[in-house]
Amino acid sequence: MALYQVTIAYDGTEFKGFQRQKNGRTVQAELESALRMLNWQERSLLSAGRTDSGVHAEGQVVAFQLDWPHSVEQLKKAMNGLLPSDIGVQAVSQADIGFHPRFAAMARDYRYQIYFSDSPNPLKERFHWRVWPKLEIEILQRGCRLFEGKHDFRAFGKAPDEDSPTQRTIQSADWKIDPAGNEAFFRIRAKAFLYHMVRRIVYVLVRAGQMRIDLDDIQACIEKQSELPAGLAPAKGLILEQIIY
């Protein structure tokens, strides 16, 4: 019996999120059902965190104990053979006893993808939010500076429990634009995020880029928890890029 650490990618489009639930197809349930075919005995696998319904992952991390007499490469192949095509195992390794993918994480990287067009492009719709007209990335980039560091983010998301703290530390936040100027990518790194926090930050930054929210109002919201217009960037543009240990 050994503890395995497995990096997985998934297209979140057809999932009701990561976490197993009574109704609805979930990534966790698909993983567990594949593992049971390999004679996995635990009740639940461990994960680095939940992702919402419709959110994608390139580098989600899960862990489980398994009696597997073959190599980690063979385990990767077996899992990929048993999983549906919208989940793919990217890497498998043995972990030290006691490894927990959630508590051991030093940082989480999320990427948010936007494309600029006045009409939907079916080749981009699955993994991007469509925004029109084009944005002044300079404003969004200046907005990032407001979020970096330790702040009370209660206006930007919910803590797991009502009484738990809403302070989080953003290690970095940045926008990149593709050379043709048709796509923009937001990358944000923190040890942990509040529920909905990345999509909420993207939403207010995009609204700032559209001159519908003022950067000063965002700053007041971060410093004094004043109110900002409600709204979330769509789930389909968000990708859990990697977990750093």
Add this chain to the structure above:
Amino acid sequence: MALYQVTIAYDGTEFKGFQRQKNGRTVQAELESALRMLNWQERSLLSAGRTDSGVHAEGQVVAFQLDWPHSVEQLKKAMNGLLPSDIGVQAVSQADIGFHPRFAAMARDYRYQIYFSDSPNPLKERFHWRVWPKLEIEILQRGCRLFEGKHDFRAFGKAPDEDSPTQRTIQSADWKIDPAGNEAFFRIRAKAFLYHMVRRIVYVLVRAGQMRIDLDDIQACIEKQSELPAGLAPAKGLILEQIIY
């Protein structure tokens, strides 16, 4: 009544190709059924060319006559409202009488997308061919030089009719690799291609990159129509990028 030139993008995954047929969902049939709701009266629309089952487009061009009393912007909105989510109208303009999107084309650009990984990544599977191990792009790039110019491509595809000529002129062919080295993009431009020709060229170049076909054998095949191993790169990696008029 005016003639409209319309640029469309589609995700080819769920289509049996562009051209209308008795059985199977096609892009042409979906476009025509949307146009009929706008009181379009012709029997068929014109297109710049067919794409195979599973092939995508960013810049397919179609043309049709329509009695439309509003602006081209309004026509774009109406069509996008009526079309399914895997087809998107990108641009609409009025064309000169007699414009035919196929015969007026000066060149066609196709792009082929590859990613390098030893396991499937669901975020890339839809629009890329997965290849492993990584390829020496230098070899593929040298292979491109063999195809450029005018050649008899009978070993690389079929002409529309059995007796029609199989000479074609490749204006340019190039590979680009992303900075991280995880994806490769092939771009090829010609006035016209034979049926299956781009996927066949990609296939033999990739096999050359894997040292399974020799560049000398490809050259002999182009010059003397000698035989090469059969095979096609998968449709899902191919995108009709643009038609140049």
